[in-house]
Amino acid sequence: MTEKSGADILVEALCDLGVEVVFGYPGGAVLPIYDAMFRSKRIKHVLVRHEQAATHAAEGYARATGKPGVVLVTSGPGATNAVTGITDALMDSIPMVVITGQVPTTLIGSDAFQEADTVGITRHCTKHNYLVKDPARLGAVIHEAFHIATSGRPGPVVVDIPKDVQVASARYAKPGPIQHKTYRPALKADRAAIEQVVDLLAAAERPVLYTGGGIINAGPGASQLLRELVRLTGAPVTSTLMGLGAFPASAPQWLGMLGMHGTYEANLAMNEADLIVNIGARFDDRVTGRLDAFAPNSRKVHIDIDRSSINKTVRIDHAVVADAGHALEDMVRLWKARQHPKPDLDAWWRRIEGWRARQCLSFPEDAASDVIMPQRAIRALHEATKARQPIITTEVGQHQMWAAQHFGFELPNKWLTSGGLGTMGYGLPAAIGAQLGNPNALVIDIAGEASIQMNIQELATATQYRLPVKIFILNNEYMGMVRQWQELTYESRYAESYSDSLPDFVKLAEAYDWKGIRIDTREQLDGGIADMLAHDGPVMVDCRVAKLANCFPMIPSGAAHTDMILQANEVSGTMDDEAKALV
Amino acid sequence: MHIREETAERHTLAVIVDNEPGILARIAGLFTARGYNIESLTVSEITADKAVSRITIVTSAGPATLEQIVAQLDRLVPVHRVHDLTAEGDHVERELAMVKVRGTGDHRIEALRLADVYRARVVDATTSSFVFEVTGGRAKIDKFVELMAEVGLIEVARTGIVAIARGSEAA
Numbered sequence A: 001m002t003e004k005s006g007a008d009i010l011v012e013a014l015c016d017l018g019v020e021v022v023f024g025y026p027g028g029a030v031l032p033i034y035d036a037m038f039r040s041k042r043i044k045h046v047l048v049r050h051e052q053a054a055t056h057a058a059e060g061y062a063r064a065t066g067k068p069g070v071v072l073v074t075s076g077p078g079a080t081n082a083v084t085g086i087t088d089a090l091m092d093s094i095p096m097v098v099i100t101g102q103v104p105t106t107l108i109g110s111d112a113f114q115e116a117d118t119v120g121i122t123r124h125c126t127k128h129n130y131l132v133k134d135p136a137r138l139g140a141v142i143h144e145a146f147h148i149a150t151s152g153r154p155g156p157v158v159v160d161i162p163k164d165v166q167v168a169s170a171r172y173a174k175p176g177p178i179q180h181k182t183y184r185p186a187l188k189a190d191r192a193a194i195e196q197v198v199d200l201l202a203a204a205e206r207p208v209l210y211t212g213g214g215i216i217n218a219g220p221g222a223s224q225l226l227r228e229l230v231r232l233t234g235a236p237v238t239s240t241l242m243g244l245g246a247f248p249a250s251a252p253q254w255l256g257m258l259g260m261h262g263t264y265e266a267n268l269a270m271n272e273a274d275l276i277v278n279i280g281a282r283f284d285d286r287v288t289g290r291l292d293a294f295a296p297n298s299r300k301v302h303i304d305i306d307r308s309s310i311n312k313t314v315r316i317d318h319a320v321v322a323d324a325g326h327a328l329e330d331m332v333r334l335w336k337a338r339q340h341p342k343p344d345l346d347a348w349w350r351r352i353e354g355w356r357a358r359q360c361l362s363f364p365e366d367a368a369s370d371v372i373m374p375q376r377a378i379r380a381l382h383e384a385t386k387a388r389q390p391i392i393t394t395e396v397g398q399h400q401m402w403a404a405q406h407f408g409f410e411l412p413n414k415w416l417t418s419g420g421l422g423t424m425g426y427g428l429p430a431a432i433g434a435q436l437g438n439p440n441a442l443v444i445d446i447a448g449e450a451s452i453q454m455n456i457q458e459l460a461t462a463t464q465y466r467l468p469v470k471i472f473i474l475n476n477e478y479m480g481m482v483r484q485w486q487e488l489t490y491e492s493r494y495a496e497s498y499s500d501s502l503p504d505f506v507k508l509a510e511a512y513d514w515k516g517i518r519i520d521t522r523e524q525l526d527g528g529i530a531d532m533l534a535h536d537g538p539v540m541v542d543c544r545v546a547k548l549a550n551c552f553p554m555i556p557s558g559a560a561h562t563d564m565i566l567q568a569n570e571v572s573g574t575m576d577d578e579a580k581a582l583v
Numbered sequence B: 001m002h003i004r005e006e007t008a009e010r011h012t013l014a015v016i017v018d019n020e021p022g023i024l025a026r027i028a029g030l031f032t033a034r035g036y037n038i039e040s041l042t043v044s045e046i047t048a049d050k051a052v053s054r055i056t057i058v059t060s061a062g063p064a065t066l067e068q069i070v071a072q073l074d075r076l077v078p079v080h081r082v083h084d085l086t087a088e089g090d091h092v093e094r095e096l097a098m099v100k101v102r103g104t105g106d107h108r109i110e111a112l113r114l115a116d117v118y119r120a121r122v123v124d125a126t127t128s129s130f131v132f133e134v135t136g137g138r139a140k141i142d143k144f145v146e147l148m149a150e151v152g153l154i155e156v157a158r159t160g161i162v163a164i165a166r167g168s169e170a171a
Helices: A008-018 A030-039 A051-065 A077-091 A117-121 A135-150 A163-167 A191-203 A212-215 A220-233 A262-271 A322-337 A346-356 A374-389 A396-404 A425-435 A451-463 A478-490 A505-511 A522-534 B022-032 B062-072 B104-118 B138-151
Strands: A021-024 A044-047 A069-073 A096-102 A128-131 A157-161 A206-210 A237-238 A254-257 A275-279 A297-303 A318-321 A389-395 A445-449 A470-475 A514-518 A539-544 B009-018 B040-045 B054-063 B077-082 B091-102 B121-125 B129-136 B151-159 B162-165
Touching: A008 A030, A008 A128, A008 A135, A008 A163, A008 A220, A021 A425, A021 A478, A030 A069, A030 A096, A030 A163, A030 B040, A044 A389, A044 A425, A044 A451, A051 A077, A051 A451, A069 A077, A069 B062, A077 A096, A077 A117, A077 A157, A077 A163, A096 A163, A096 A445, A117 A157, A128 A135, A128 A389, A128 B138, A157 B129, A191 A254, A191 A275, A191 A297, A191 A318, A191 B077, A206 A220, A206 B062, A212 A322, A220 A322, A254 A262, A254 A396, A275 A322, A297 A322, A346 B062, A346 B162, A374 A396, A374 A445, A374 A522, A389 A396, A389 A425, A396 A445, A396 A470, A396 A478, A396 B138, A425 A445, A425 A451, A425 A470, A445 A451, A451 A505, A470 A522, A470 B009, A505 A514, A505 A539, A514 A522, A522 A539, B009 B022, B009 B062, B009 B129, B009 B162, B022 B040, B022 B062, B040 B062, B040 B121, B104 B129, B104 B138, B129 B138, B138 B151
Parallel strands: A021 A044, A021 A069, A069 A096, A096 A157, A128 A157, A206 A237, A206 A275, A237 A254, A275 A297, A297 A318, A389 A445, A445 A470, A470 A539, A514 A539
Antiparallel strands: B009 B054, B009 B077, B040 B054, B091 B129, B091 B151, B091 B162, B121 B129
16 A cells, blocks of 8 residues: 555545535645645535634534535634634534644644644534644544544534644555444433333323424434324424424424523423423523523423433433434334323313413514514515525524524424524525535525624625525614613613624625625515525625514523513513623 | 532542543543532553553532533543542542651651651651651541641642542442
């Protein structure tokens, strides 16, 4: 076997792993790798305009395709710019491998040009990371990095490769299946653990299935199994932000999202349930609200592939450490084998219908006014696009919550949002990644006018690769969620939350060779959306919406599920210090 | 508003890890990143091929946090296994200290007499000083150091706790 350079080994290993697309940005410490890619021509490289965008694009690609996202950046600023997206992928369990260049091993620690301690900086924002000092180890490390990123609870893995290791030569052979010495995530639960969950579900009078991103990560099959389990048990389903699409929003058992901006019926059902079955969610603070008042009279089952998620914030009665898909499959099979009849949940559903009758997602709208309510804009966008099963990405803020509330998701892998880290600037690069993975899909970034500016430079990336992504900006001229919290907590003192000096988004779009559309009035809404959809290239829509609309329902930080604010007139404008200290 | 704290109890953990670069930083960093306490941490290779290390960590935390500490350590990729020796049953803990004492005249004799009671060995001596080596539980060493302070303590070096489960089984 002949030797080849570390850079060639890397490219060959990536090809062996089936990598089709790499999102990256060149620089001094990765020049050998870029040259190897240039010569090999086997991997498509997408040149972003900022390394943070490379990581979000890789996340979008991963979330929309189920395949790991791959990033290639240089040392120093290339790596530090990638840190936000790496952390985002860690929080949202997105499989991602980030290759970073590093100064040569002989210069490490000398404060060399563009040197940063990349493994040190990323140690706690990755699932695992490596500094490769020996080209003979490089191939094995790359394969191991993909194994770790994609198995168990997925997450980002960084491989830092010094420039001399890219140039030095060694042998490479494609390894067989990886049997890692220490890392062996358990996929299947004990039969006894599953039996107990099935028994609890069969006996429950007021069950709720509380589902999360773990079901999306387990693959489309897991979403099918969830639908089957609901068909068998008749149990109501709610989901976290990350889990939207695992269960169809049009199904009668769908309660809507739960948590801080969840529906009244979802949160009240959680509060009154006698059994909560958490499948692939993690009792995040956005979901639980005040912990000592969270689902107080329920038995709690938690199915999670990550043992450290269990009992982290909420005490669990019955823990199942397993992949969501395997656990659902076992539950469905056992339920059928035991020939459990469908439980009689009529009384429970009657109570849920009572909560539903509050129509918590309705919003005030003046029929005589021209002003577009942001909720109306989302609903119009949903109506106009639902037949095409679009992939929706978002930025972070009010528009994100309105999209989660008012855009009905029917399928997994169609909803890409930054949940755990809450990263403004996620949506545009994520849409670019999703579009690359699904060239024929309709991909729309629902954005706010503030968030979109955080990675606005990526307009050029979409232009360069002829990606027909759409950006739909709900422009209210405020960092709306910040302003909303200032109204809730600080008597509407709007400290720095006004979006001053906004660009003309239509002209900006045109400057990047995009189509720009402005929608000012309700009358123009459907037509503007139709124009956006009719254009086969990228389009940025500046949709002017009501400036002071707020996102309800809302459970204020630190409040119980029963203390929801349903309407703006229930806002008091002040909070005590305990509540002020919460995020 | 005041910040509340959880009532803590002291636990000794044995963490068996693959001996790769950065593993100690990974573990120590986990404790700081998640706000856990480290009272003592010792690490050493334990296999002939130097591939595996045993890290003994003494931490204090409430029961829920302790469960999290074990689970968080266990999910680090290079970690083979984690044992909460305090929770798992009887174990023995030992620490080694080297205690340098100024010793002339009566103090010299008193220091040697106390060392004898505490089964401390003299590992270095000059006409004006001793270095004692003493092993034992934390309380015994604390007490010995306290007594030496009265007769002329110069400085102390302690290893931190190492611990192992009683009985014939490996942890």
